Amino acid sequence: MKKSFMLEDLDCANCAAKMERAIAEIPGVKKVTVSFMAQKMILDADDERFDEILGQAVKCVKKVEPDCVVLV
Amino acid sequence: MTKKQKKLLRRILIAAALLLTVYLLDRFLPLPRWAALLMYLAPYFTAGYDVLWKSARNISHGQVFDECFLMAIATIGALIIGEYPESVFVMVFYQTGELFQSIAVGKSRRSIKDLMDICPDTAVRLNDGEEEEILPEEVEVGDLLLVRPGDKIPVDATVEEGTSVLDTSALTGESLPRDVTVGDAVVSGCVNLSGVLKLRATAEFGESAVSKILELVENSAAHKAKSETFITKFARRYTPAVVILAVLLAVVGSLVTKDPATWVYRALILLVVSCPCAVVISVPLAFFAGIGGASAKGILVKGGDHLETAAAVKTAVFDKTGTLTEGRFTVSEVLPAGELTERQLLALAAGAEYYSTHPLAASVRAAAEDVRVTPPDETKELSGKGVLAVFGERRVLAGSAILLREENVEFDAVRDEGTVIYLAVDGVYAGAVKLTDQPKKRAAAALAAAKKLGVKRTVMLTGDRRGAAERIGRELGIDEILSSLLPQEKVSRMREILSAQGRREKTLYIGDGINDAPVLTLADVGVAMGALGSDAAIEAADVVFTDDDIGKLPTFLSIAKKTARIVRENVAFALFVKLLVLLLAALGLADMWLGVLADVGVAVLCILNSMRMLTKR
Numbered sequence: 001m002k003k004s005f006m007l008e009d010l011d012c013a014n015c016a017a018k019m020e021r022a023i024a025e026i027p028g029v030k031k032v033t034v035s036f037m038a039q040k041m042i043l044d045a046d047d048e049r050f051d052e053i054l055g056q057a058v059k060c061v062k063k064v065e066p067d068c069v070v071l072v
Numbered sequence: 073m074t075k076k077q078k079k080l081l082r083r084i085l086i087a088a089a090l091l092l093t094v095y096l097l098d099r100f101l102p103l104p105r106w107a108a109l110l111m112y113l114a115p116y117f118t119a120g121y122d123v124l125w126k127s128a129r130n131i132s133h134g135q136v137f138d139e140c141f142l143m144a145i146a147t148i149g150a151l152i153i154g155e156y157p158e159s160v161f162v163m164v165f166y167q168t169g170e171l172f173q174s175i176a177v178g179k180s181r182r183s184i185k186d187l188m189d190i191c192p193d194t195a196v197r198l199n200d201g202e203e204e205e206i207l208p209e210e211v212e213v214g215d216l217l218l219v220r221p222g223d224k225i226p227v228d229a230t231v232e233e234g235t236s237v238l239d240t241s242a243l244t245g246e247s248l249p250r251d252v253t254v255g256d257a258v259v260s261g262c263v264n265l266s267g268v269l270k271l272r273a274t275a276e277f278g279e280s281a282v283s284k285i286l287e288l289v290e291n292s293a294a295h296k297a298k299s300e301t302f303i304t305k306f307a308r309r310y311t312p313a314v315v316i317l318a319v320l321l322a323v324v325g326s327l328v329t330k331d332p333a334t335w336v337y338r339a340l341i342l343l344v345v346s347c348p349c350a351v352v353i354s355v356p357l358a359f360f361a362g363i364g365g366a367s368a369k370g371i372l373v374k375g376g377d378h379l380e381t382a383a384a385v386k387t388a389v390f391d392k393t394g395t396l397t398e399g400r401f402t403v404s405e406v407l408p409a410g411e412l413t414e415r416q417l418l419a420l421a422a423g424a425e426y427y428s429t430h431p432l433a434a435s436v437r438a439a440a441e442d443v444r445v446t447p448p449d450e451t452k453e454l455s456g457k458g459v460l461a462v463f464g465e466r467r468v469l470a471g472s473a474i475l476l477r478e479e480n481v482e483f484d485a486v487r488d489e490g491t492v493i494y495l496a497v498d499g500v501y502a503g504a505v506k507l508t509d510q511p512k513k514r515a516a517a518a519l520a521a522a523k524k525l526g527v528k529r530t531v532m533l534t535g536d537r538r539g540a541a542e543r544i545g546r547e548l549g550i551d552e553i554l555s556s557l558l559p560q561e562k563v564s565r566m567r568e569i570l571s572a573q574g575r576r577e578k579t580l581y582i583g584d585g586i587n588d589a590p591v592l593t594l595a596d597v598g599v600a601m602g603a604l605g606s607d608a609a610i611e612a613a614d615v616v617f618t619d620d621d622i623g624k625l626p627t628f629l630s631i632a633k634k635t636a637r638i639v640r641e642n643v644a645f646a647l648f649v650k651l652l653v654l655l656l657a658a659l660g661l662a663d664m665w666l667g668v669l670a671d672v673g674v675a676v677l678c679i680l681n682s683m684r685m686l687t688k689r
Contacts (some may be wrong), residue, residue, distance in 0.1 A: 063135070
């Protein structure tokens, strides 16, 4: 399943790159893009575990930039 | 400015004023060092408390090489070695840069959004004459909609009542308004300029052009260009490397020269310069701006990578019908064989094709406008071959050579450079009508312009017969004409072209998206034009032109080239300045002011450079 999420208060381009790398390492993630310019995360992950993976992805985002909010 | 930006601006101004006051006091009053430090801490915290807080928080998360952390260390270090004003200044300036960056990025985001301001807010549905305002998403196929002047067309529809002029510029980049009248298909997102229109919805909102365009542009971020991947990878190594270098510089320098203050100071400058964001932002911003600039002209690019590839296109491969030609056939010659006159033969052909829905039939009827045409009593479509029409006792066959051969009619094949409809009356050959497709008006100019933009070789792939293909090809000055190709042969020819090209050369294919999805996918850059109706084409293509204007090709190529150039400039400039300052700092020729200027200044200049893509129309 592929879904895109808005990211609020994603303030730095390098942070977006860091988030992308961290989320890509979550098992079950097929592809992920975190775009600083579009303020968006496009997550492609296994269907059955999507919500669980999304939860982990949100944690990764928070870890890199605590102020950034993923609008689910 | 957003609230957040205003708040930051206020803090910067207060901190700057405080810094100036403290600096003057410190200059002219004999203050003890501890008192001076305490006073400098006021503007320092005003400007940088969030930076310090964030860096503390990020360390607890294990994010060591983070921008805030580096700034915190550099400025705290400067305070420790006694460079108070410099430390505070660096913090204030860093924040100014952040503010500037945030404003500039926000501005470019907004201007791209404005370009894409095609989304209708509401739709007005007519329920038995009763007006009801609903969301575009609520419109169902078959609904009757009212669109007043100034409103956007909410979903794809056909005009049921009224005439008007539509502004299609937001979708197609075409500034000339389009006249529409009853029966015309209209595309969502166009603005109704003059008359009141009643429309019959032909698609739901999600299937309408507007949704497809927005989806394309919004998802473009998912396709990162090589240079973007390169720069993020670079940043990942760059920051730790510089930090390690700084530590080495401080330790080794201090040990060797027994002058720790000097070397620690130099190391701190390195920390300031090691911030990666300026470099990281320089590339995606340029692509983002390029994609935005293109969409304003009705060119939808699915990702930065396609712009990058398109900048290196050396071979352009064209589909013929509908791409280089109008795709509308006109009768070019009427060739009677028996005793019929030209007019009589044309009337006969138009009569036979009277009820046919085939595009060629429409062209024949259009040619026979001023001839008296009798409708047939009965017709039968012979799929793919032609039509059998019965006029009283007469049986008329109109169709391809294959049809006549099947029906054992003797005839002379026309040496054709186009498409021919053969006619037979009661089994006797009566003559032929020749139709040709005209090249698009802007095709020749577009091809010439493409050649100026680096395209070295042009190729035409077509299923049409050689005669017709070569006539068009010669007229437009195409280098190579490959005709009579079956769909799978188009694919294999494309493979040959791709395997023959050099490593840095790319091939673009442009077609109308009908039956050429495999070739679109195969090409380095696949362009589908006027393909908003076809999901298969949108899926297969890398770039979609919102209308079938071949003139968009040079526009697209030049946007791609310009974007690629801006990206190169940004990367080269950012890296050059950073490395230069690194070197100067290590040699003791730079101070911290220069370091922060290099960081922030580079980012701002790169942003401004990228914005050029948006301002120049």
